[in-house]
Amino acid sequence: MNDAMSFGIHRLWKQQFISKLDPGRRPGGRPLDFLDVAGGTGDIAFGILDHASRMHGDYESKITVTDINADMLEEGKRRSLSTKYANSDRLEFLVQNAEKLEQIEDESKDMYTVAFGIRNFTDIPAALRTAHRVLRPGGVFACLEFSKVDNVILNTIYKQYSFNVIPIMGQLIAADYDSYQYLVESIEKFPSQEEFAAMIKDAGFQVPEPAYENLTFGVAAIHLGVKI
Ligand SMILES: C[S@@+](CC[C@H](N)C(=O)[O-])C[C@H]1O[C@@H](n2cnc3c(N)ncnc32)[C@H](O)[C@@H]1O
Known part of the structure; x- marks a missing residue:
């Protein structure tokens, strides 16, 4: 349905999201801890690990995929079996509500991604505060979501x-x-691009300028926040 509804464009949006974040261990740096929230299908997680190895020769950084729905995570796990990360300790799946992320420690992650998920959360400000809690100082919050044209x-x-x-x-x-x-x-x-950027700021993040990037005239948008 995603392919049919978006004429396949959602795949390009996801690619653009990952390219913009440019995830991967930097020379002299330590391996990174990524977190993909509401990540059910695993699309973003596999893309992040692929990008890290292809662009940065990073074969060590790890990603945790969380979703509130155990069946969605099972689907992600099933799909992971046909990737090079099958049964790898670089990929972990956890059933977690994004508003709490109870099993994710404070200041334990370098990057938090959420793609087409946050719109569904009951309490978005609570999820944003939780994103701030789990990120290390300097960590990046990144959201890809439908937005306003x-x-x-x-x-x-x-x-x-x-x-x-x-x-x-x-x-x-x-x-x-x-x-x-x-x-x-x-x-x-879902709030407009400007309203959502203000919500990210309210959760304690520094929002870069420009505060968002529109994709396909704003049908979707990428928002970033940095934990200082
Ligand atoms: C449209 S899917 C997006 C999946 C994936 N990120 C992607 O882009 O393919 C939205 C996901 O949000 C999850 N979700 C909804 N509310 C949630 C919450 N409070 N905490 C965690 N995940 C949630 C759903 O279970 C679903 O898997």
Whole structure:
């Protein structure tokens, strides 16, 4: 459904997200601890480890993938078996609510990623405070999420497509109208780029300038925050 709805563009967004973060151990540095939250499918986690080895010759940094939904994590684990990280100690899966991350120690991670997940959290400010808690000083919070289209005409077309087409595609492809209706509504409810940047700041992060990068006219956006 993700491929059908976004015409495959979500894969390019994820690639752009990872390239922008440029994850990997730097010369003379120690291996890094990555955390991918709401990471069910493992897409981002595998991409981060691939990038670290390809671009930085980093074969040691580790990633923990967390998700509130054990079935989603099972799917991620299953998919990991067809990657070079199958059963590797560089990849760990944990069922965790992003609002608490009870099994993740304070100041234990160098990078926190969340892709198309935070929109679904019940208490987003609590999740952002938790992200701040688990990151080491200098650690980076990075979010890829659906956002607001920055052009009036394109926004009108996008809204028509979202509200009138996506739920029907959900019904036809996944036999699930309601979940895709929820998806469209949750995107609509999610704060604007500026509002979300302010929420990241409120959680204690320093937000770089510019505060976000729009992808495909703002259909999605990347936000960053640094723990000082
Ligand atoms: C659209 S999927 C995104 C999966 C993955 N990050 C990707 O981009 O392919 C959203 C995920 O958010 C998870 N999720 C929702 N609420 C959560 C919470 N409070 N804590 C952790 N994960 C949550 C869901 O279980 C689901 O796996």
